[in-house]
Amino acid sequence: MKLHVKYFASLRESVGRAGDDVELPCERLSVAELREHLAAQGIEALAETGKLRAAVNQVMAEPETSVGDGDEVAFFPPVTGG
Amino acid sequence: MKLHVKYFASLRESVGRAGDDVELPCERLSVAELREHLAAQGIEALAETGKLRAAVNQVMAEPETSVGDGDEVAFFPPVTGG
Amino acid sequence: MSISIQTADFDAGRECADLLAGRHDVGAVASFIGVVRGDGGVAAMTLEHYPGMTEKSLAAIAAEARERWPAVAALRVIHRVGRLRVGDQIVFVGVAGGHRGEAFAACEFIMDYLKTRAPFWKKEETEAGVRWVEARDSDDAAAARW
Amino acid sequence: MSISIQTADFDAGRECADLLAGRHDVGAVASFIGVVRGDGGVAAMTLEHYPGMTEKSLAAIAAEARERWPAVAALRVIHRVGRLRVGDQIVFVGVAGGHRGEAFAACEFIMDYLKTRAPFWKKEETEAGVRWVEARDSDDAAAARW
Numbered sequence: 001m002k003l004h005v006k007y008f009a010s011l012r013e014s015v016g017r018a019g020d021d022v023e024l025p026c027e028r029l030s031v032a033e034l035r036e037h038l039a040a041q042g043i044e045a046l047a048e049t050g051k052l053r054a055a056v057n058q059v060m061a062e063p064e065t066s067v068g069d070g071d072e073v074a075f076f077p078p079v080t081g082g
Numbered sequence: 083m084k085l086h087v088k089y090f091a092s093l094r095e096s097v098g099r100a101g102d103d104v105e106l107p108c109e110r111l112s113v114a115e116l117r118e119h120l121a122a123q124g125i126e127a128l129a130e131t132g133k134l135r136a137a138v139n140q141v142m143a144e145p146e147t148s149v150g151d152g153d154e155v156a157f158f159p160p161v162t163g164g
Numbered sequence: 165m166s167i168s169i170q171t172a173d174f175d176a177g178r179e180c181a182d183l184l185a186g187r188h189d190v191g192a193v194a195s196f197i198g199v200v201r202g203d204g205g206v207a208a209m210t211l212e213h214y215p216g217m218t219e220k221s222l223a224a225i226a227a228e229a230r231e232r233w234p235a236v237a238a239l240r241v242i243h244r245v246g247r248l249r250v251g252d253q254i255v256f257v258g259v260a261g262g263h264r265g266e267a268f269a270a271c272e273f274i275m276d277y278l279k280t281r282a283p284f285w286k287k288e289e290t291e292a293g294v295r296w297v298e299a300r301d302s303d304d305a306a307a308a309r310w
Numbered sequence: 311m312s313i314s315i316q317t318a319d320f321d322a323g324r325e326c327a328d329l330l331a332g333r334h335d336v337g338a339v340a341s342f343i344g345v346v347r348g349d350g351g352v353a354a355m356t357l358e359h360y361p362g363m364t365e366k367s368l369a370a371i372a373a374e375a376r377e378r379w380p381a382v383a384a385l386r387v388i389h390r391v392g393r394l395r396v397g398d399q400i401v402f403v404g405v406a407g408g409h410r411g412e413a414f415a416a417c418e419f420i421m422d423y424l425k426t427r428a429p430f431w432k433k434e435e436t437e438a439g440v441r442w443v444e445a446r447d448s449d450d451a452a453a454a455r456w
Contacts, residue, residue: 008431009431009442010431055360055363058362058363058366059363060427076429076431078444078445079426079427079428079431079445080431080432080443080446081357081389081400081401081424081430082264082389082421082430090212090214091212091287092285140217142281156214156217156283158214158283158285159285160298161280161283161285161299162285162297162298162300163211163213163278163279163284164254164279164282164284164303176323176326177321178323180323188396189348190345190347191347191349192342192343192344193343194341194342195341195342196339196340196410196413197330197338198337198338198410199338200337201336202334203337250334251334264344264418264421268414268421272414
């Protein structure tokens with residue numbers, strides 16, 4: 001499956017780019033599993049689990065939210081707008 | 083003692099004038115006593131005790147609030163601004 | 165802290181901008197505009213007040229808000245009197261503060277207290293004639309929350 | 311129900327007037343303006359958002375407000391992005407309704423939810439350098455009230 005991953009704000013700066021196209025040999029996985037995989041691939045900023053939030057297809061997601069082929073998955077710090 | 087009495091809104095219309103200068107042979111009396119006296123003098127609209135509010139010297143008052151020489155006493159229906 | 169009773173209309177945006185002018189400590193401006201509603205065939209209304217006492221009572225309400233929320237940096241109250249038509253603005257309350265919690269609370273507090281403590285009276289005009297507006301129990305309940 | 315994410319400034323008075331335009335059922339307009347505060351030597355900040363998701367999340371927040379307060383007649387949300395200086399306006403939320411209770415509640419609800427659910431991030435500039443603003447626990451607590 002292919003995923004498009006996005007990073008925002010301080011996480012984008014830590015990673016050094018705004019996103020990655022990711023190809024994985026599985027049918028589905030959870031947001032937490034994807035994050036662990038990317039961290040293991042060398043994106044160290046994704047190892048700080050506590051402070052990160054995620055969205056799948058532009059909707060706020062939980063660690064257990066399921067991700068499938070073609071999905072857009074975003075990781076970012078807690079929001080600070082308003 | 084001399085008092086200046088004012089009427090507002092529907093009460094002003096019922097009484098037919100905006101106020102009265104009142105002279106009384108006492109040193110002090112309560113707002114309730116003043117209202118009863120004026121009602122007895124023929125200002126019938128002041129007999130409807132439940133719905134009226136009062137102010138003494140432009141501060142909200144209770145029926146037992148004391149009134150003395152030179153005071154400005156106002157009677158009016160519950161307020162409906164805003 | 166500035167309070168006006170006037171027949172003239174007001175510009176809410178201008179009032180909010182004035183609350184902010186020259187300040188670096190304000191992060192929040194909460195404001196309220198009351199408007200003449202066309203309920204029950206109302207076409208217009210006339211607002212009467214008690215000159216002298218109305219100004220004093222609004223100043224007391226505003227002072228109480230500042231005492232309860234000391235972080236309030238600036239506030240503005242405008243209340244119109246005279247004849248107003250449906251859709252016309254009646255009242256403006258604007259509160260500037262460091263954060264939104266105190267600005268919202270003080271703004272709503274002032275409106276609730278104004279509704280039950282400030283001497284204003286409304287007389288509505290409908291096709292059936294004119295009638296004085298009756299006070300609402302819900303307004304007393306709103307003011308009693310604080 | 312209208313939502314904008316923009317770099318341009320806004321005129322709060324104009325927005326409030328638009329909420330009222332052509333309506334006879336509105337008696338109350340509650341509004342909020344968020345402003346860049348100069349706390350801790352902040353001179354400016356840059357607001358980043360998530361194009362696509364930010365618009366959707368604001369639309370969802372506004373739709374939830376209308377569901378909770380069906381008497382809300384009209385609402386408007388504007389959030390600026392890009393670089394803003396101290397004293398600049400950041401966000402506008404305006405709610406028009408029949409009575410003040412629902413207008414205030416919906417306006418405050420939208421702000422509380424926007425603060426915790428809408429993807430915006432602030433980066434502050436001070437003399438000491440730049441830093442990303444940390445989320446506040448008090449914002450989570452405010453959103454959890456509803």
